[in-house]
Amino acid sequence: MRHIEALRHEFASQGHDVRVLAPVDPVDKLSARLHRGAWPQEREVPDWLVPLGRTVGIPANGAVSNLSLTPYGVSMLRRELRTGGYDVVHVHEPVAPAVSWDALMSCPAPLVGTFHCYSTNAITNNFAVLAGARRRMNRLRVRIAVSEAAAWTGERFFGGRYRIIPNGVAVPDAIPEPRTGGDAPLRIAFVGQAVERKGLPVLLRAFEALRAHVPAELTIVGATPEEVEPLLLDGRDGVSVLGRVDDATKVAALQAADVLAAPSLGGESFGMVLTEAFAAGLPVVASDIAGYADVVRDGVDGLLVPRGDAAALGEALRSLALDPERRVRLARAAAERARRFAWPRVAAEVLEAYEDAIAVGEPEGALKRAAVRIGALPADLEPRRPAQRVPSIERSPQPVAQRPAAVLARRVGAGVAGAAVVAGAALAVDRIGPERIGDALLAATPPLVLVALALMCLSMVVRAAAWHQILRAAVQGAPHPRLRDALQGTMIGVLMSATLPARLGEPARAVIVARRIGRPRDGLPTVLGTIVSQTLLNIAALVLLGAIMFASLDMFDGHEGGLIGFALLPVVIVGVVLGAPAAVAGGGGMARSRRLRAWARQARGALQRVRSGLLVFRDPKRGALATVAQLLAWVIQWLSCYVLLVAFGLDDRAGLGAAAAVLFAVNVSAVLPATPSNLGVFQAACVFVLTKGYGVSVEDALGYGIILQAVEMATAFVMGVPALLGEGVSWRDIRMRAMHAAPVELAPLPRSEQREAVEV
Numbered sequence: 001m002r003h004i005e006a007l008r009h010e011f012a013s014q015g016h017d018v019r020v021l022a023p024v025d026p027v028d029k030l031s032a033r034l035h036r037g038a039w040p041q042e043r044e045v046p047d048w049l050v051p052l053g054r055t056v057g058i059p060a061n062g063a064v065s066n067l068s069l070t071p072y073g074v075s076m077l078r079r080e081l082r083t084g085g086y087d088v089v090h091v092h093e094p095v096a097p098a099v100s101w102d103a104l105m106s107c108p109a110p111l112v113g114t115f116h117c118y119s120t121n122a123i124t125n126n127f128a129v130l131a132g133a134r135r136r137m138n139r140l141r142v143r144i145a146v147s148e149a150a151a152w153t154g155e156r157f158f159g160g161r162y163r164i165i166p167n168g169v170a171v172p173d174a175i176p177e178p179r180t181g182g183d184a185p186l187r188i189a190f191v192g193q194a195v196e197r198k199g200l201p202v203l204l205r206a207f208e209a210l211r212a213h214v215p216a217e218l219t220i221v222g223a224t225p226e227e228v229e230p231l232l233l234d235g236r237d238g239v240s241v242l243g244r245v246d247d248a249t250k251v252a253a254l255q256a257a258d259v260l261a262a263p264s265l266g267g268e269s270f271g272m273v274l275t276e277a278f279a280a281g282l283p284v285v286a287s288d289i290a291g292y293a294d295v296v297r298d299g300v301d302g303l304l305v306p307r308g309d310a311a312a313l314g315e316a317l318r319s320l321a322l323d324p325e326r327r328v329r330l331a332r333a334a335a336e337r338a339r340r341f342a343w344p345r346v347a348a349e350v351l352e353a354y355e356d357a358i359a360v361g362e363p364e365g366a367l368k369r370a371a372v373r374i375g376a377l378p379a380d381l382e383p384r385r386p387a388q389r390v391p392s393i394e395r396s397p398q399p400v401a402q403r404p405a406a407v408l409a410r411r412v413g414a415g416v417a418g419a420a421v422v423a424g425a426a427l428a429v430d431r432i433g434p435e436r437i438g439d440a441l442l443a444a445t446p447p448l449v450l451v452a453l454a455l456m457c458l459s460m461v462v463r464a465a466a467w468h469q470i471l472r473a474a475v476q477g478a479p480h481p482r483l484r485d486a487l488q489g490t491m492i493g494v495l496m497s498a499t500l501p502a503r504l505g506e507p508a509r510a511v512i513v514a515r516r517i518g519r520p521r522d523g524l525p526t527v528l529g530t531i532v533s534q535t536l537l538n539i540a541a542l543v544l545l546g547a548i549m550f551a552s553l554d555m556f557d558g559h560e561g562g563l564i565g566f567a568l569l570p571v572v573i574v575g576v577v578l579g580a581p582a583a584v585a586g587g588g589g590m591a592r593s594r595r596l597r598a599w600a601r602q603a604r605g606a607l608q609r610v611r612s613g614l615l616v617f618r619d620p621k622r623g624a625l626a627t628v629a630q631l632l633a634w635v636i637q638w639l640s641c642y643v644l645l646v647a648f649g650l651d652d653r654a655g656l657g658a659a660a661a662v663l664f665a666v667n668v669s670a671v672l673p674a675t676p677s678n679l680g681v682f683q684a685a686c687v688f689v690l691t692k693g694y695g696v697s698v699e700d701a702l703g704y705g706i707i708l709q710a711v712e713m714a715t716a717f718v719m720g721v722p723a724l725l726g727e728g729v730s731w732r733d734i735r736m737r738a739m740h741a742a743p744v745e746l747a748p749l750p751r752s753e754q755r756e757a758v759e760v
Contacts, residue, residue: 002247003116003167003272004092008048010168010347021080023068023099024051036064052076052099064195068099081107088112088354094137095128095158104136104375110357111379112350113140115162118149118269118291120392125157134158134387135375141357142380144350149291150269152393159387161380163353166295168346169275171338176255176281178331179324185215185238186321189257189282191250191273192264194227199263199287199308201231206263206314208234209744214321218261221245221253233515233524254280258327259320262286265307266394271295274302278338283330285316290393301334310744318746448647449707455640456715459633464490466537466629470530471513473622481517488723489513495720498713506531512727537627538667541634545664549693552657638663641708648704654694661689662708682709 001022008018025031025040032039035057045051052073055066077099081089086109091100094113104111119125137143137154143162145151151162188207192198200223207218218239220228225241232239242253254260260277262284268291275295277284284302286292296302303320305312320327339345363369363381371377378384468486475481493509510531514524642659645651650658665685670678686705690696696704 006168006170006343007347007350010343011351012048014347014351016351019048019050019080019084019086021050021052021077021099023053023055023066023073024049025054025066030054035066038064050076050080065096067097069097073099074102077103078106081109088357090114090350090354091140093117094140095133101136104139107139110360111140112142112144112353112357113137114144114146114165115150115154116146116167116269117153118147118267119153120156120394122157125153129157129387132375138372138375138378140379141360142353144353147270147291147294149294149393152290152390153269155388155390157387159385160378161382161385165346165349165353166341167270167272167275168343169272169279169338169341171279171342175279175335175338178281178328179258180328185217186210186317187256187258188216188218188317189221189254189260189277190218190262191221191254191260191276192223192262194223194231197265197267199265200228202263202265202308202310202313203261204231204233204239205310205744206261206317207239209311209314209746210317210321211238213318213746213749216317216321219253219257221250233511251276251280254282257282259317260284260286261313261317262292263307263313264289264292266290268292275338275341278334278341281331281335283320283327283334285313285320297333297337301330301337303330311746314744314746322749445647445649448643449711452640452643452647453711453714453718455636455643456711457719459636459640460490460494460715460719461487462629462633462636463534466626466633467530467534469622469626469629470533471517471527473619473626474526474530474533475517475523479517481513485513485516488516488727491719491723492727495716495724498716498720533626534630537630538634540627541631542664542667544631545634545638545660548657549661549664549689552655552661634663640711644704644708644711648700648707650690650696650700650704654690654696658690658694658696661693662686662704665689666708679709 004020004022008020011018024045025035027040027042031054034054038057052068053070053076054073055068057064058067059065081103089103089107089109089111091103091107091111091113093116094100094104095115095117104113137158137160140160143154143160144165145154145162146165146167148164151164154160154162190200190203192200194200200220203218207216210216216238220239220241222244223241224243228239228241229236242249245253254277257280260273260282262271262273262277264271264287266287266289268289271286271292274284274286274292278301284296286296286302286304287307288298288304289307293304296304298304303316305316320330360380363372363377368377372379372381464487465483467490468481468483471481471486489509489512492512493505495505496508497505507528510524510527514527517523517527638656638659641663642651642656645654645659662685665688666678666682669681669685683702683705686708687698687701690701690704691698
């Protein structure tokens with residue numbers, strides 16, 4: 001909206017009559033509910049604005065888009081377009097529902113469209129194509145894209161011709177001169193929401209590492225303290241959080257900084273925050289992504305670093321802190337670059353687009369005019385330019401990992417795995433019969449299912465008690481880990497493991513506890529090491545379950561080899577963790593690359609701290625308590641699985657041995673989870689064990705697997721949700737913590753640079 005307001009102001013100052021048709025959200029509770037708790041900014045409605053009703057906040061492209069979806073908005077739009085007598089109508093983001101989408105077909109005046117979004121999502125864009133987007137886009141006489149990235153999206157999915165006119169920025173007559181002194185802390189600014197796409201956790205990890213090398217301060221604009229707090233590992237030392245502020249406060253924060261950090265992870269079509277920094281005379285350290293690379297000239301007015309690489313971001317910021325002269329050169333180039341995006345120049349280019357649209361006129365002949373009116377022919381009267389598979393413009397931070405063959409293989413593998421799960425489930429249901437599966441589910445005794453749920457919840461509490469003993473042995477000094485800390489972390493970890501792939505519950509619970517016992521940056525590797533201790537105990541439990549399983553069977557039809565192979569995977573993983581420090585020590589010294597040697601030193605130190613989590617086995621008392629509690633938790637889970645067999649009336653064929661076999665199989669198959677909660681694979685493991693080993697019918701085994709996983713999921717939510725509320729964080733916060741939990745270390749400076757740093 002700021003873009004449209006600024007453009008209107010430029011045109012009005014030149015004597016043009018401009019009206020803006022846009023939705024307006026009143027400041028009330030309904031608006032907050034429709035926007036995920038965010039309240040709209042209170043402001044007067046100017047006389048040049050035609051309100052089109054409320055908006056709804058819709059998650060899209062890694063952020064939240066405010067869209068007008070009401071019939072009232074469409075009705076008001078059509079009435080105004082019919083009676084307004086406009087010479088030209090400018091539609092922003094034409095593909096967005098419902099106002100812009102409708103304007104493409106209901107407007108009688110010449111149409112100009114600006115495409116702001118960069119998106120590679122084939123699903124959502126092709127859905128728009130199926131809904132008629134290409135025909136509607138044909139109604140545009142001129143198509144504008146704010147960047148090459150936005151033009152790529154249009155050419156890839158909708159076709160047509162695009163002229164690049166960037167977003168504008170207010171450039172003051174006198175841009176402040178950069179600070180030249182090198183003795184003050186490096187002042188870093190971040191402007192953006194606390195959404196994953198903006199990469200704030202990456203910047204926080206980089207800043208925490210940077211502070212160990214140079215004095216630095218970080219000012220965060222656009223995110224609230226409540227949103228930032230859960231993402232911090234080392235507290236708010238040196239971090240100022242201004243929250244959602246007005247434009248004047250934002251500009252003041254930029255002018256007080258030395259550099260802007262823009263660590264976005266993708267999905268940016270232009271990045272207005274970059275040009276706002278240029279207008280404040282700031283150089284930029286930004287992710288090397290499509291959209292940002294159109295604005296920042298690497299090494300001229302800013303630095304580009306690989307996306308998601310906190311160490312590279314920290315090193316780039318450190319280089320500017322230690323080289324004030326270079327920072328000043330970049331700042332002056334940034335101020336000069338800002339002139340390209342000044343509103344007078346941008347408005348002149350947009351006005352030229354309007355004049356070109358009006359000059360197109362109407363086609364000759366009633367048939368062609370009708371075809372243009374319905375979008376069958378392009379309104380620019382140029383030959384049709386269809387959508388085409390243009391080459392990707394992504395600037396990968398890891399070229400080797402992003403080779404086309406590797407990308408294709410990864411996507412094909414993920415697609416095949418997903419299709420296999422869906423196809424297998426559909427085939428199983430079709431082969432068994434939905435009625436028979438339904439009968440098996442209805443046969444379960446509800447009170448016994450609740451008993452199984454209670455036992456499963458109790459097993460999680462006992463697991464937390466075992467972890468508490470391990471934590472007490474591993475974490476030296478005050479404050480000591482409390483049982484409550486272990487319970488809180490365990491419950492949240494169980495919830496995250498149940499709702500996310502890749503076992504993100506483990507780092508999630510480690511971060512929860514590390515934040516409660518001191519400085520997370522130092523304590524997190526040790527806490528992660530305690531999870532390795534639990535893994536060793538889990539392996540011992542799996543060995544015992546496997547022994548019980550095989551003892552309860554006369555033969556396993558030759559299928560036991562596969563389960564044994566799966567059972568060895570955790571042993572291999574733990575062996576790698578325990579032996580990695582020695583391996584890294586051997587290889588790091590031989591490496592010729594300075595960066596590789598530095599990485600080896602950091603990895604060796606981190607892994608050695610992980611091994612400190614195994615100290616519980618040196619303490620006979622705590623080691624015995626942890627072992628007994630962990631094995632007791634498995635026994636309780638085993639009983640829960642058996643109670644469910646009784647609930648299904650299967651205990652005459654499948655007793656305690658079958659319950660052990662089920663618990664063994666589902667845990668072994670979950671070592672490398674293919675889906676959240678290993679959905680599909682979980683049921684397949686139950687069916688395999690019960691049918692092959694104990695003669696249970698497929699429909700009963702599948703029904704049992706469904707209910708067992710439902711009990712596990714219910715356990716995760718019953719215990720995890722209250723823990724989240726008690727922690728005062730959201731599921732999204734924990735997810736972002738888990739994905740960006742690992743602290744980073746910056747590579748040591750060469751000796752010459754170290755001497756220069758000391759002199760500064």
